[in-house]
Amino acid sequence: MKQFAALYAELDTLTASNAKLAALTSYFAATPAADAAWAVYFLAGGKPRQVVPAKVLRQAAQAAAGLPEWLFDECYDAVGDLAETISLVLPPASSTVDIPLAQWVADTLLPLRGEPPEVQHAALSRMWQQQNRLERFVGIKLITGSLRVGVSRLLVTRALAAVSGIDAKLVAQRLVGYTAQAVVAGKALPDAAAYLALIAPAGNGGVQRGGQPYPFFLAHPWQQDVAAMAAQLGSPAQWQVEWKWDGIRAQLVKRAGDVWVWSRGEDLVTERFPELQAAGATLPDGTVLDGEILVWLDGQVAPFALLQQRIGRKNLGAKVLAAAPVILLAYDILEWQGVDQRTLPQHARRALLEQVLADYHPPGIQRSPLVAGDDWAQLATLHTSSRARGVEGMMLKARDAAYGIGRTKDVGTWWKWKIDPYSIDAVLIYAQAGHGRRASLYTDYTFAVWDKPQGDATRALVPFAKAYSGLTDEEIRKVDAIVRRTTVEKFGPVRSVTPTLVFELGFEGIAASSRHKSGIAVRFPRMLRWRQDKPVAEADTLADLQMLLQPGSTAANA
Amino acid sequence: MPIQSPDNPLIIARPEGLYCPAGDFYIDPWRPVARAIITHAHSDHARVGHGHYLATQAGEQVLRHRLGDIALQTLRYGEAVSHNGVRISLHPAGHVLGSAQVRIEVAGEVWVASGDYKVEPDPTCAAFEPVRCDTFITESTFGLPIYRWQHSDALFAEINQWWRANAAQGRVSVLFCYAFGKAQRILRGVDASIGPILTHGAVAPLNDAYRASGVALPATRRVAELAARGENKAAYAGALVLAPPSAAGSTWMRRFGDYSDAFASGWMLLRGARRRRGVERGFVMSDHADWPGLLWAIEQTGAQQVYVTHGQTGVLTRWLGEHGIAAHTFHTQYGDEDEGVGQQQDEATQAAAAPMDDAADSAHRAEQGPEEGAAP
Incomplete structure (x- = not known):
């Protein structure tokens, strides 16, 4: 577990693919097959089905750290990542022991699944007492199934090819379904044998297993x-x-x-x-x-x-x-x-x-x-x-x-x-801090359009979409500063702002929806550009959105 | 303990800054006023344009370096003066050289304004000294339980290890840090035997001010000085370079060729902040109190009433309220020197205060040929 946590920490600081590849390769070269089997599983995107509900994790962490719920929530809002928050608020460990990754998965992680909350709670507390901050962080990441350390499946494939000296394409093919093999093979785990089959010389273990698919060809x-x-x-x-x-x-x-x-x-x-x-x-x-x-x-x-x-x-x-x-x-x-x-x-x-x-x-x-x-x-x-x-x-x-x-x-x-996406000019009305790299920056926005045409004094802004992608880091910093400056109210992590910002939003699909206040649901909305030239009053209206609902219509202001 | 006087508070928040009505003076005001007590020389606390300044003797060199010609009266730590019947004294805050808490006393009632402070030892300034009071005005920059600093020995071991590893590969180690306070603390803490230490033009004059104030720092050279002598990239190999965060990504960095960069700040505790900063390493190092430090300092004052300023005001106020201390918030315009308003203003001040270096640096840039010269 210590080696895997150290690998995680190293990968996390690296940006160049070649440096990451070197880190992965030296890890696999030095790691026993049983542990490497799980490392491949997690790094290639494998996720055990939810082992412990987030709620139990939070409650166990609050109890171990002696924090009231509101204060834990404040911490989470500042950090933007549950595993990291927990690793930071827990008191230092009494003593740390090094358990090999495979043994940790088998003895600690997997037995948690399906246990009642009290049992999970107690097991988590025991686990944390023996881990340092980094191991706690990585351990919780594995429990919640979201490693996200910037390693692609392709990079894992290349590292395994480098370690074993076999063709990366063959490794890629063998790796298909690896993270789901528990389901395919009917037996639970990627074990040492499964790992060795990945890196076996060509000609051995190359046969299609059970229901294994082929790697998808992408456009x-x-x-x-x-x-x-x-x-x-x-x-x-x-x-x-x-x-x-x-x-x-x-x-x-x-x-x-x-x-x-x-x-x-x-x-x-x-x-x-x-x-x-x-x-x-x-x-x-x-x-x-x-x-x-x-x-x-x-x-x-x-x-x-x-x-x-x-x-x-x-x-x-x-x-x-x-x-x-x-x-x-x-x-x-x-x-x-x-x-x-x-x-x-x-x-x-x-x-x-x-x-x-x-x-x-x-x-x-x-x-x-x-x-x-x-x-x-x-x-x-x-x-x-x-x-x-x-x-x-x-x-x-x-x-x-x-x-x-x-x-x-x-x-x-x-x-x-x-085809070009639909587009509409919308007004930013709420902002929320992002997660991960964007934690503590206001990056997740709610957008609205006017419910009545320009000139109608009774008109109001109706929210219809949330979007958080499409801006450059520089633009995000500027918008973040404006959000802080124009905040009207805070509702937990969400801020309402004085409407001053107009963005051209793009989206792939649009459908009538009774679940949304605007009566409209859009698919994959994102920001196409910041309309700094456009005053809020000139943003689009609900009627403009409704026109897009007609089949075959094109973007309102393309 | 004297009875609190809610109708007659010793300090109130005014648009100009924190104000003492009885004494008719301000503490760290952000708009020009007649009389100001300055807790320390960071630019969000020490501004130009006031009629009269009162600050610590320990911080005089630095304050004059930053504000130039001002009407400055200084006090030794613990020394008291009386003004309009208010007894004023300054006590170490442990934040940077010369930083002070302001203690004011009227008719037996005592209020203390902390300015910025940290409670861990720092060999470049006097250690934080708890002052008993009825009302304590505290900062809350890192007022969340996630912020707990490691011991500075462990921190400097990390920095030394990083520098040593880079030096062994002939790489330059560029450490971005706030030019006033943080840079000197790093200088004092690192193992200067690893290699030469170079400084950016914004850092060097602060080092001089520290040395002039009697703080021993290892020898440093200005990058501009090396550049002016026309030394090539090899001269930088294995060096530790201290530069303000604003130098990151600038053409100034190009001269170092293959370098490793790092940023020293309390914010580096968070993975998201590290990744956003886009440097290879983030060292968790702050001149502000962490969560346990804030709670310890507040407890030590024995204050029955606490006002919380800049940072996590909502969180700390609520926490104190739940623990039986009457807590309120003062809205101030203080920032944090590593992020936000304070930084840019401070660096602007520093740039203005170091014209020689800037000139030398830009002259050097111009000499570097068309590529450098063409850069905006």
């Missing part, structure tokens, strides 16, 4: 003008063009009589989608499809909001399944008859996909339609109809591309050609 954003397309991309005939669907990217795996559905985050989501489980069962063993999970109603795609609501449901009753039925819109085939198809060119995989779907007619799996166009101008015209079709734009896939790993271009390229 690059296409951000240039239509005019540049012919020069950059050549003729559209060299590209397989599809709509870009707004759903959940997923792989459906059918092997040995079982079906697995994996989301892009490599979460196993089979149980969320019984329709796809049933559909997969009709396919032969040794089949892996790549596509998009969508709610499909009356032969067309439903807004993402509906899919989101369904994901949130704990129980999938008949009513939910009828109200929001899903399909897999398949666009690629990665394995057929147990053979990896990823090195086939895109057009050949497409032909195989069409053949398989035609032969087996799996209910609930459709093929993603191709979009035809003689030239880019014609495709661009079609592209403008994206919003009316409920899609986010187009995908351009090189016809001769193999299926790559992650966001790579070495075996061919996928481009995502997205």
Whole structure:
């Protein structure tokens, strides 16, 4: 645990990828396999399902530190991170012992799950009595499952490749599903054997395990003008063009009589989608499809909001399944008859996909339609109809591309050609301090539009969206200073301000919503730019937002 | 204990600053007034433009360096004067050289205004001395239980280790720190045998003022002096450079080639603050009292009533209230020298006070060729 905590502290101070890689490599080289197994698990984004509720952690920390709840909350507001807050308020340890990571996970972390709060509370207090500040911090991070130390999965992959001397691509492939293997294999842990299999020489342990998916091939954003397309991309005939669907990217795996559905985050989501489980069962063993999970109603795609609501449901009753039925819109085939198809060119995989779907007619799996166009101008015209079709734009896939790993271009390229976001000029009315790097800076804002047109003396600002991304550090500092200066009231961590700031907000989707005061919910809102030129009175109105609700409408002030 | 006089307080908050009606003077006022008592020379507490200044003898050199020609009367720590029937004395606050708590007494009632203070030992200034009083006015910069400073031996061991490791690789160690107080405390605390110590133009005159006041500091050289002699990058190898935070990211830094940077401040306790600062290392070092320090100091005064100024006023006021001490808040315009208003103003003052260095530095910049010269 001490070594892992020290690694965390080191990674936390480093910014250069190469330095982080060196730190990881020397850690793995010096760490026993059983501990390295867990280190890989946590660093690659593995999270044990909630072990201890945050509430119990807070209560145990308050008791151990002898602080009233309000004061602990004040501390948390200043720090912006629960694990860090707790590590700072606890009294010094009586004595510290060094327990190997694997043993700590097995003896301390995992047994906490499912215990009643009193038992968890007592176990946490015992644990803290033996840890220094850093170990407490890292330990709580592992318990809450949010390590966030700026290490990507790719970096872990490269470190393992460096330690073992095997190809990083092979490691990447073996690592797929590693963080979820408890579920796949039915047995609990990434153990020493699992770690050794990751770094075993090529040819050993390279066989697809159980329901393991392939690493997803990801697209690059296409951000240039239509005019540049012919020069950059050549003729559209060299590209397989599809709509870009707004759903959940997923792989459906059918092997040995079982079906697995994996989301892009490599979460196993089979149980969320019984329709796809049933559909997969009709396919032969040794089949892996790549596509998009969508709610499909009356032969067309439903807004993402509906899919989101369904994901949130704990129980999938008949009513939910009828109200929001899903399909897999398949666009690629990665394995057929147990053979990896990823090195086939895109057009050949497409032909195989069409053949398989035609032969087996799996209910609930459709093929993603191709979009035809003689030239880019014609495709661009079609592209403008994206919003009316409920899609986010187009995908351009090189016809001769193999299926790559992650966001790579070495075996061919996928481009995502997205439509411009909706945009609206809104007024900042509330601000809240951010978390992590942005703790104690006001970075999370609530935005409002006017409920009546300009000139109406009775009009008021109606909040409709929260956003916290899109500003530079410099802009954040300026806005933070203005928020502090113009604060009207404080409600806990939130400040209301005199409206003085106007921002152009961008968002991907918009839907009517009875749960919001404004009657409108927007998807992925972010700040496109600070309209320092625009007075508050000239910000947009609710009517402007409502106009965007019409299908096919474009941004109000683009 | 005399009875409190809520209708006749010895100190009240006015738009100009903390004011003593009985004596008709201010303590650390932020607007020009006729008579001011200055607790210490940080720019949010010591401003130009007052008619008459009263401050400690220990801090005279520094205060004059910062404020120039002022009508200054000084007192030794513990020495008392009487003004309009108010007995005034100054007592060590342990914050920086010459920092004081202001004790005022009228008809047996005693109020103490702390200014900024810390309770841990600091060899560059007199140690904080608790003063019994009826009403204590305390700062609260780090008034949250998360703030608990480690012992300064451990802190300097960390700094020395960082410097030594960089020096071993021939790298320069640039430590950003507040030029007045923090820089001298670091100078006094580090192991000067590791390598040469260089200072930015904003730090050097404060070192001189400290030395002139009798505080022993290791030998330092100005970066501008090396630059003026046309020494190359090799001259900096293995050195510790003390510079104000404003130098970070400036063209001034380019001369050091491969360097490691760090920032010394109490705020460096928090991971978010460290990451925002964007330096390789954050050393947790403050000249303000931590949470246990604040509570200890308040308890030592025996005060029945406490006014809380700048920092975590809401938190400390509530905590004291829940522990049987009548606590209120004074709204002041004091900042924290590491962040916020105090810093920029202070550095502006320092820059103005060190024209020679600035001139030397900019002359050197101009000599560096088109790339440097083109930089804004």
